[in-house]
Amino acid sequence: MKWTRAWTALWITGICLLYGVHLLHLRADFPNFSPWMDYSKYTDEGWYGSAAVRHFLSGSWRVPGDFNPGAALPVWPVLEGITFSFTGVSLAAARVLALAVFGGNLLLLYALTRTQQEQPIAFIGVSIAASSAFLYAFSRLAILEPLLIFWMLLSWVLVLYLAKNSSPKLQCALPAAIGFLICLQVLTKTTAIFLIPSTAYLLWHAARFKLKGFSKYAAIAAMAAIIPWSAYYFLAVRPHFLADYHYLFDANKWEQPTTMSGWIATFWYSIHGVLWIDKALGLLALVLLVLSVASLRRLWSNPLFVASFLAAAGYIFFIGWHNNMQPRYYEVVAFPLIIIVCIGTATLLEQRRWMGIAALAAIAISIGLNLRLTAHFIRHTDHTFVVAAKRLTRYIDRHPNGNRLLLSVSGANITLITHLPSICDDFGTYDLPYRIHTYRPGWYAAWNEIDPETLEDLHTQYHLQRVTSFHAFDDEDRDVLVLYKLIPLPSERQRYNTALEEEENAGK
Numbered sequence: 001m002k003w004t005r006a007w008t009a010l011w012i013t014g015i016c017l018l019y020g021v022h023l024l025h026l027r028a029d030f031p032n033f034s035p036w037m038d039y040s041k042y043t044d045e046g047w048y049g050s051a052a053v054r055h056f057l058s059g060s061w062r063v064p065g066d067f068n069p070g071a072a073l074p075v076w077p078v079l080e081g082i083t084f085s086f087t088g089v090s091l092a093a094a095r096v097l098a099l100a101v102f103g104g105n106l107l108l109l110y111a112l113t114r115t116q117q118e119q120p121i122a123f124i125g126v127s128i129a130a131s132s133a134f135l136y137a138f139s140r141l142a143i144l145e146p147l148l149i150f151w152m153l154l155s156w157v158l159v160l161y162l163a164k165n166s167s168p169k170l171q172c173a174l175p176a177a178i179g180f181l182i183c184l185q186v187l188t189k190t191t192a193i194f195l196i197p198s199t200a201y202l203l204w205h206a207a208r209f210k211l212k213g214f215s216k217y218a219a220i221a222a223m224a225a226i227i228p229w230s231a232y233y234f235l236a237v238r239p240h241f242l243a244d245y246h247y248l249f250d251a252n253k254w255e256q257p258t259t260m261s262g263w264i265a266t267f268w269y270s271i272h273g274v275l276w277i278d279k280a281l282g283l284l285a286l287v288l289l290v291l292s293v294a295s296l297r298r299l300w301s302n303p304l305f306v307a308s309f310l311a312a313a314g315y316i317f318f319i320g321w322h323n324n325m326q327p328r329y330y331e332v333v334a335f336p337l338i339i340i341v342c343i344g345t346a347t348l349l350e351q352r353r354w355m356g357i358a359a360l361a362a363i364a365i366s367i368g369l370n371l372r373l374t375a376h377f378i379r380h381t382d383h384t385f386v387v388a389a390k391r392l393t394r395y396i397d398r399h400p401n402g403n404r405l406l407l408s409v410s411g412a413n414i415t416l417i418t419h420l421p422s423i424c425d426d427f428g429t430y431d432l433p434y435r436i437h438t439y440r441p442g443w444y445a446a447w448n449e450i451d452p453e454t455l456e457d458l459h460t461q462y463h464l465q466r467v468t469s470f471h472a473f474d475d476e477d478r479d480v481l482v483l484y485k486l487i488p489l490p491s492e493r494q495r496y497n498t499a500l501e502e503e504e505n506a507g508k
Helices: 002-021 040-047 050-058 075-087 091-116 119-131 133-139 145-163 168-188 190-194 196-206 211-251 260-276 279-294 297-301 303-322 327-351 353-379 384-398 411-418 432-439 452-458 491-507
Strands: 406-408 443-447 462-475 478-488
Touching: 002 091, 002 119, 040 050, 040 091, 040 411, 050 075, 050 411, 075 091, 075 145, 075 168, 091 119, 091 133, 091 145, 091 303, 091 327, 091 411, 119 133, 119 327, 119 353, 133 145, 133 327, 133 353, 145 168, 145 190, 145 196, 145 303, 145 327, 168 190, 168 196, 168 211, 190 196, 190 303, 196 211, 196 303, 260 279, 260 303, 260 327, 279 297, 279 327, 279 353, 297 303, 297 327, 303 327, 327 353, 384 411, 384 462, 384 478, 406 411, 432 452, 452 462
Parallel strands: 406 443
Antiparallel strands: 443 478, 462 478
16 A cells, blocks of 8 residues: 555656646747647737737727637637736746646546546556647647637536436536536637537436436536527627627638548548657557457447547547648647547456557557657757747837837737737738728738738838848748838828728728
């Protein structure tokens, strides 16, 4: 017993240390020259927290005509705003909040696995997550995925508790809480709708697969989800921010395949993307799924295994249907994948011991390789983007050019870092010529080269003078942030071009 307690304490200490290394170098770049190229590192931390940042810096969370995702996704900005009220606006504070959520995800992963398995298996699951180089890279970004995972895992914990509790009060209160968590998921990231089937299955299990009980739970959960969402939409969004709300979906439309072979290739790539998380774990999960059909059918009687499969499959389906294989999306898949591996390995140890030992060996190898890659990231941290943002802001402050406002696709991230006011050149409910006519930015920053269409829009009202550049990040197509001074064209031409633009918009 004494040795067991000592071993448990040592294991917990190791997990805490693994979590602690995530808190080092909070302002560092997303690991340069990593296996994952994801554009979120240029934009998403600023975009999706922009409502909180603007509220504290300017008094208003919204800039009319600019990109305002907080209208459709208000939960993360609210939490960031609460954090900023104590810390002030900073990149480090936003990332600490994201890492606090990640810590909660680790605890929930343990609690979930523990409901179905012995403590060592639960510790293995948490160890996989805490040591994952993939999760190390993405959990340190102040993006939406960690919070979406938190609400999902928390709702699963409540459903599994519901299945074991017969208290009449809890039979109503827990489904209501679960429904409210679903609402929070959707208001955190709308792709949460692809995770709802996993929670619905757990409710079906909690009702012991009886239609009457499931109908009761589902009705309570649905009402608890729909009522607050509807209140937010009809009382706040529809009267005031409908254009911003709809624009989020318009901005996230990607070209989709037009042939069957195209769709097959797209979904193949979305499934193949799981290997971004971890090749060894991805292949082990595939082997376990094959075995679950061939000889380990008891896995499908485990509600958490089925829910994890449904969540992973649902989100992979979204990625393929959306046709945008960004590595960050797979952060949501990672936790269900870990649960599948843990439950499958535990079942193998019970029924096919030698295969279970082989699975444990694969997990150990995976953890070792991930720790090696994470150690490399820690030893080779870069701060190129923070330095570039500070130098850009310093240049603007030392060379006044009318309005201090910056126009840039990465402007929201720069605002988060240096508090320089900005608007986006790529997204917004106003067309770019009208947007720059309205806000009159004095500066423009682009990565490497200016998009020809953007340049054409800028030339309706400005002449661009390249003044300086800053190296940042590692992508050869986006590794130089170039700053331009915007010099207004003669007033007569400005008026002509603005009138022409307004006439074209009226015609549309």
